[in-house]
Amino acid sequence: MIAAHADWSIDPRKRWVSIARRRRKPRGGVEWRAEAPRPVGDPAVLTAGLLAEGVALAFGLDLPLGLPRGFCAGRREADFPDFLRGLVARPDFFLVSPTLETVSPERPFYPSRGVKGMTRLAHAAALGLEDASALSRLCDRATMERPAGAPVFWTLGANQTGKGAIGAWRDWLAPALAGGAPLALWPFQGGLHALLAPGRAVLAEVYPAEAMRHLGVTLPGSKRLPSARRAAEGALGAAMARLGVRPSAALKQAMAAGFGMDAAGEDRFDSQLGLLCLIAVLEGARPDFIPDDPWVRRWEGWVLGQTALPRPGPGGTPAAG
Numbered sequence: 001m002i003a004a005h006a007d008w009s010i011d012p013r014k015r016w017v018s019i020a021r022r023r024r025k026p027r028g029g030v031e032w033r034a035e036a037p038r039p040v041g042d043p044a045v046l047t048a049g050l051l052a053e054g055v056a057l058a059f060g061l062d063l064p065l066g067l068p069r070g071f072c073a074g075r076r077e078a079d080f081p082d083f084l085r086g087l088v089a090r091p092d093f094f095l096v097s098p099t100l101e102t103v104s105p106e107r108p109f110y111p112s113r114g115v116k117g118m119t120r121l122a123h124a125a126a127l128g129l130e131d132a133s134a135l136s137r138l139c140d141r142a143t144m145e146r147p148a149g150a151p152v153f154w155t156l157g158a159n160q161t162g163k164g165a166i167g168a169w170r171d172w173l174a175p176a177l178a179g180g181a182p183l184a185l186w187p188f189q190g191g192l193h194a195l196l197a198p199g200r201a202v203l204a205e206v207y208p209a210e211a212m213r214h215l216g217v218t219l220p221g222s223k224r225l226p227s228a229r230r231a232a233e234g235a236l237g238a239a240m241a242r243l244g245v246r247p248s249a250a251l252k253q254a255m256a257a258g259f260g261m262d263a264a265g266e267d268r269f270d271s272q273l274g275l276l277c278l279i280a281v282l283e284g285a286r287p288d289f290i291p292d293d294p295w296v297r298r299w300e301g302w303v304l305g306q307t308a309l310p311r312p313g314p315g316g317t318p319a320a321g
Helices: 043-051 080-089 120-126 162-178 208-215 226-231 233-243 249-256 265-282 294-300
Strands: 002-007 016-024 030-034 057-061 183-185 201-205 245-247
Touching (some): 002 043, 002 265, 030 265, 057 265, 080 294, 208 233, 208 265, 233 265, 245 249
16 A cells, blocks of 8 residues: 655645555564655656556645535535536636635635735625635634634635645646546545555545644644754654654655755655654544534545544534535
């Protein structure tokens, strides 16, 4: 089996992937051999190359795989993979609106630049949603373990995921699915282990901030600081030992160096966190948990390894069903 996790960005130079291969040891048992992070390059080429090895591929992605339920209510598509497949015929969907006047369900991403007085409430209203919280999926909401993630369609600021979604959906996933590529999307098409098969890549959303908590990794400062990432070497090594992951010499060097002094160091660090989170679920150290909620299973998706549900807010959590 192969596990891979890509830290994603709209900028291809900030897309890094960490890869590990699960193999049987000569004297019995199994272990994972993990490599140092490397650039993703063309994701379709990367995926095809890994699939050519003839074993099952679990591929984690640090980007949204799913849509908020309020946005999907009444749509004619069966589920999110079906919706994604159809986007090849709707290129305007990916145009980011500079003002609310052009925001609509057919062009939901906003804003392309800062505008005085803009709010997420106004963005939600332009999409026909009842309040700002409706922009978020269940898995985007704050839990007792971590703060909220960004709404799928928001494209401004450091805490945004919309640009990454555009880059992956438009340039890779939509055309790949429309073209019949051997991709399966967790959790829409089933559980992770059930989907794994030689010749198929199973894609799952992984959130490095969530993964860091699962792995017991804490930082003495911002992950943007090489010194903070260097301080995590021991915790990363301990997590690898628990999971049966053997790092390559190059990966050991990268960990000791805090994954580099350049701006992409945090991306390489995140790719390694995501890989270990993925392996934890594959090995049963974390459950393959999916809420018993048809909206999550058909449209919203979920974060791999997450078991905490959103903490109650002023409006409560969305109703299941």
